[in-house]
Amino acid sequence: xxxxxxxxxxxxxxxxxxxxxxxxxxxxxxxxxxxxxxxxxxxxxxxxxxxxxxxxxxxxxxxxxxxxxxxxxxxxxxxxxxxxxxxxxxxxxxxxxxxxxxxxxxxxxxxxxxxxxxxxxxxxxxxxxxxxxxxxxxxxxxxxxxxxxxxxxxxxxxxxxxxxxxxxxxxxxxxxxxxxxxxxxxxxxxxxxxxxxxxxxxxxxxxxxxxxxxxxxxxxxxxxxxxxxxxxxxxxxxxxxxxxxxxxxxxxxxxxxxxxxxxxxxxxxxxxxxxxxxxxxxxxxxxxxxxxxxxxxxxxxxxxxxxxxxxxxxxxxxxxxxxxxxxxxxxxx
Amino acid sequence: xxxxxxxxxxxxxxxxxxxxxxxxxxxxxxxxxxxxxxxxxxxxxxxxxxxxxxxxxxxxxxxxxxxxxxxxxxxxxxxxxxxxxxxxxxxxxxxxxxxxxxxxxxxxxxxxxxxxxxxxxxxxxxxxxxxxxxxxxxxxxxxxxxxxxxxxxxxxxxxxxxxxxxxxxxxxxxxxxxxxxxxxxxxxxxxxxxxxxxxxxxxxxxxxxxxxxxxxxxxxxxxxxxxxxxxxxxxxxxxxxxxxxxxxxxxxxxxxxxxxxxxxxxxxxxxxxxxxxxxxxxxxxxxxxxxxxxxxxxxxxxxxxxxxxxxxxxxxxxxxxxxxxxxxxxxxxxxxx
Numbered sequence: 001x002x003x004x005x006x007x008x009x010x011x012x013x014x015x016x017x018x019x020x021x022x023x024x025x026x027x028x029x030x031x032x033x034x035x036x037x038x039x040x041x042x043x044x045x046x047x048x049x050x051x052x053x054x055x056x057x058x059x060x061x062x063x064x065x066x067x068x069x070x071x072x073x074x075x076x077x078x079x080x081x082x083x084x085x086x087x088x089x090x091x092x093x094x095x096x097x098x099x100x101x102x103x104x105x106x107x108x109x110x111x112x113x114x115x116x117x118x119x120x121x122x123x124x125x126x127x128x129x130x131x132x133x134x135x136x137x138x139x140x141x142x143x144x145x146x147x148x149x150x151x152x153x154x155x156x157x158x159x160x161x162x163x164x165x166x167x168x169x170x171x172x173x174x175x176x177x178x179x180x181x182x183x184x185x186x187x188x189x190x191x192x193x194x195x196x197x198x199x200x201x202x203x204x205x206x207x208x209x210x211x212x213x214x215x216x217x218x219x220x221x222x223x224x225x226x227x228x229x230x231x232x233x234x235x236x237x238x239x240x241x242x243x244x245x246x247x248x249x250x251x252x253x254x255x256x257x258x259x260x261x262x263x264x265x266x267x268x269x270x271x272x273x274x275x276x277x278x279x280x281x282x283x284x285x286x287x288x289x290x291x292x293x294x295x296x297x298x299x300x301x302x303x304x305x306x307x308x309x310x311x312x313x314x315x316x317x318x319x320x321x322x323x324x325x326x327x328x329x330x331x332x333x
Numbered sequence: 334x335x336x337x338x339x340x341x342x343x344x345x346x347x348x349x350x351x352x353x354x355x356x357x358x359x360x361x362x363x364x365x366x367x368x369x370x371x372x373x374x375x376x377x378x379x380x381x382x383x384x385x386x387x388x389x390x391x392x393x394x395x396x397x398x399x400x401x402x403x404x405x406x407x408x409x410x411x412x413x414x415x416x417x418x419x420x421x422x423x424x425x426x427x428x429x430x431x432x433x434x435x436x437x438x439x440x441x442x443x444x445x446x447x448x449x450x451x452x453x454x455x456x457x458x459x460x461x462x463x464x465x466x467x468x469x470x471x472x473x474x475x476x477x478x479x480x481x482x483x484x485x486x487x488x489x490x491x492x493x494x495x496x497x498x499x500x501x502x503x504x505x506x507x508x509x510x511x512x513x514x515x516x517x518x519x520x521x522x523x524x525x526x527x528x529x530x531x532x533x534x535x536x537x538x539x540x541x542x543x544x545x546x547x548x549x550x551x552x553x554x555x556x557x558x559x560x561x562x563x564x565x566x567x568x569x570x571x572x573x574x575x576x577x578x579x580x581x582x583x584x585x586x587x588x589x590x591x592x593x594x595x596x597x598x599x600x601x602x603x604x605x606x607x608x609x610x611x612x613x614x615x616x617x618x619x620x621x622x623x624x625x626x627x628x629x630x631x632x633x634x635x636x637x638x639x640x641x642x643x644x645x646x647x648x649x650x651x652x653x654x655x656x657x658x659x660x661x662x663x664x665x666x667x668x669x670x
Binding site for chain 1: 528615
């Protein structure tokens, strides 16, 4: 399986008046063809910045790629000019956002917005583009697509707007689709519809997807592989089964335990992670999670742990995985 | 299990009682938005009543009517056996001593120009509780109760993170020693790791102070975890009301069933096994709604009767209320099994 996207040791910073914010601090991951990679993390962990950097959507300055490389279908994104990016966006990679209302142009009919994207990248007459737009709206299961294409975004409901966004993102059949919190603004029943739609789109077109979310339930539903981000770094990455059933990093473990499920006993207290994520103006010297970690050792506060391979591409960044770490203590958690 | 036994003991003590509460908004051109349309329910002393539904179902409006922030268009609110006329300033003032609210957005619900200490003390000042020195003492106590430091009293809200602000909101609600707190989506604006902190805090306070909660949320896993009873709302109506274990074990209303089925489970295997019962369509507009069951348009089992006649809330199993025509006909067979 060839990789659609390869991100190597990516560092992104923002220069602000208060100082430099290290939003992304050495992120390495790859996405295979037709694969769904979920990036999970809390707000401010750098997951959205990572995604925006792949599309070069964050304004530079203040944003700055300090280090690292992004390889998208053989194209070097870091070095690409804005002009080259315009060709890459939409054709190779496209994005759907959290809030579909602010991402659609309120003064243009939805069909028109779709044809605009199509004619930008594909050689088609206006008539053909229009037909293609209706076909796309049908693909995302909008009822009466031909009629709906002639309507404005405000006449759509939240779920339909997100469908229109997906149609637009898929209009040029990109190799990679980045979905940044696609269902966060939606209700559960609509969220289920959109997730089903994304699974269908992936099956029909074979697009690789990067799913950015904080909802582990959504991840379990869609993702093949998962990367857990915290304070600008990937703490753990592996297949969905690795992450959900064999989590190695204390942060992942705590995150999974802190969620009540339908089966959680009500008399049981929820596991909570004390404290708050670190300040990225001045990232801690050692492990980022050390101050909130139950297993914190002296070493953790002083030195950043390297990434350990637990087996089969399952990697985690924790000192407790060091080969010399006593095994019996590992069992004891 | 101890909790359940406790609930049985206080079973009959109704603290807040809503009778046929309606809240209509005039949206111009002779149109009416029926946000809450005839809700009757009791909240018992010491329990947590979870209210769930999708956005626009009127759950927040209901919370605000219960708090007296909105005047109900119709209906009656009874607190501790006494009718509260929220249009009377005196009644509302006395009522606000007993009932408080925690808002969803910890960024918008704290005055940015007041220090945290002033925010928390304001309610006590209004109700003339304690002298100034004792009030200050109380502020410190409250800050410590919700897991903050007393040094935080002199700071302003912008200096705090979302989870900390929500704690300030909780401290403010607790300041005047209320009996009843409406929690209007208190955790949906917070991160996952912070959510469980706030949930644990709310549960701990309930145990310590004997509070009664009305917990409004759209996250069904959390509602199940925190609530003793759950009310499911759809488009201004109550569609199902039962004990939380009962409602998950015997979900009767088709809408509740769809709602529960669409909750994503953080477990890939179970998520894959889950039957695809995705509900089509969107929540219809609550402006000038059609007669009949409001869910009929999306219901996979709707009949002509559903479209013509509005179903009433009936008790189909012990302490289990459902508003659906279809449940009646099925009642004998599955309910007994």
